[in-house]
Amino acid sequence: xxxxxxxxxxxxxxxxxxxxxxxxxxxxxxxxxxxxxxxxxxxxxxxxxxxxxxxxxxxxxxxxxxxxxxxxxxxxxxxxxxxxxxxxxxxxxxxxxxxxxxxxxxxxxxxxxxxxxxxxxxxxxxxxxxxxxxxxxxxxxxxxxxxxxxxxxxxxxxxxxxxxxxxxxxx
Amino acid sequence: xxxxxxxxxxxxxxxxxxxxxxxxxxxxxxxxxxxxxxxxxxxxxxxxxxxxxxxxxxxxxxxxxxxxxxxxxxxxxxxxxxxxxxxxxxxxxxxxxxxxxxxxxxxxxxxxxxxxxxxxxxxxxxxxxxxxxx
Numbered sequence: 001x002x003x004x005x006x007x008x009x010x011x012x013x014x015x016x017x018x019x020x021x022x023x024x025x026x027x028x029x030x031x032x033x034x035x036x037x038x039x040x041x042x043x044x045x046x047x048x049x050x051x052x053x054x055x056x057x058x059x060x061x062x063x064x065x066x067x068x069x070x071x072x073x074x075x076x077x078x079x080x081x082x083x084x085x086x087x088x089x090x091x092x093x094x095x096x097x098x099x100x101x102x103x104x105x106x107x108x109x110x111x112x113x114x115x116x117x118x119x120x121x122x123x124x125x126x127x128x129x130x131x132x133x134x135x136x137x138x139x140x141x142x143x144x145x146x147x148x149x150x151x152x153x154x155x156x157x158x159x160x161x162x163x164x165x166x167x168x169x170x171x
Numbered sequence: 172x173x174x175x176x177x178x179x180x181x182x183x184x185x186x187x188x189x190x191x192x193x194x195x196x197x198x199x200x201x202x203x204x205x206x207x208x209x210x211x212x213x214x215x216x217x218x219x220x221x222x223x224x225x226x227x228x229x230x231x232x233x234x235x236x237x238x239x240x241x242x243x244x245x246x247x248x249x250x251x252x253x254x255x256x257x258x259x260x261x262x263x264x265x266x267x268x269x270x271x272x273x274x275x276x277x278x279x280x281x282x283x284x285x286x287x288x289x290x291x292x293x294x295x296x297x298x299x300x301x302x303x304x305x
Contacts, residue, residue: 087276089270092279095279095283099282099283099286102216102217102286103216103217103218103286104216104218104221105206105207105216105218106207136276136279139283150207150208151207153211154207154210154211157211
């Protein structure tokens with residue numbers, strides 16, 4: 001039988017035979033997540049993905065597992081914005097400035113909206129599970145940029161009006 | 172000794188200042204406070220009628236204020252109420268101000284949806300929605 005190598009305590013163990021692997025599974029010295037390899041395999045694979053041991057791994061997995069799970073903890077990225085630990089104050093500031101800039105068609109609050117929005121997103125990116133408000137910051141950013149773009153557009157139109165002498169009383 | 176902060180007093184003062192500035196600019200023939208969206212596209216932006224609204228509020232004509240811009244008038248009422256609450260809580264009683272991150276998220280979403288709805292509805296040329304337009 002082919003020689004198997006497995007990883008335990010971050011060190012390569014083996015070579016061992018199939019039977020040995022099965023024993024190790026039964027005595028729970030290795031779990032279905034333990035990566036193993038033998039010659040002929042392209043790379044190391046977790047036990048559960050190796051056909052030879054899938055049933056053995058499945059059998060041991062259904063039994064109560066006293067070993068610490070090797071899987072990473074459930075990610076919190078699925079939590080809706082605003083229900084994370086705390087909503088970032090900068091995100092709310094960005095949102096308020098952004099909305100105000102849309103309401104008043106101006107870039108005066110658009111610029112702080114963009115600044116706060118970027119700062120807030122950087123903060124949230126650095127610590128996603130503790131700081132929430134990503135959607136709020138994005139809305140603030142988008143509305144801020146929109147109002148700045150609109151103001152620039154308006155200024156261009158105004159400027160064109162001046163230089164081409166379109167009578168501005170029709171505007 | 173409770174610590175008293177007086178920054179909430181700046182809130183109504185700041186708002187009054189902005190309103191007065193808009194009215195002054197409007198009266199002095201400046202086009203700074205004219206609605207740019209309306210100039211470019213003909214549609215009413217959510218702030219259209221804001222200066223007229225400010226003037227009505229400061230002169231005491233509340234019914235015309237609602238007619239010029241319903242959203243801004245209501246926003247003014249809410250803002251002044253909130254400012255009074257903050258003044259009493261922070262400046263008079265000396266308690267700390269409620270932290271910004273503790274704002275209940277659904278309020279923000281409700282606010283945004285209301286503004287968007289208001290903007291769309293006031294541009295619909297159907298009575299009684301035309302009452303929303305200045």
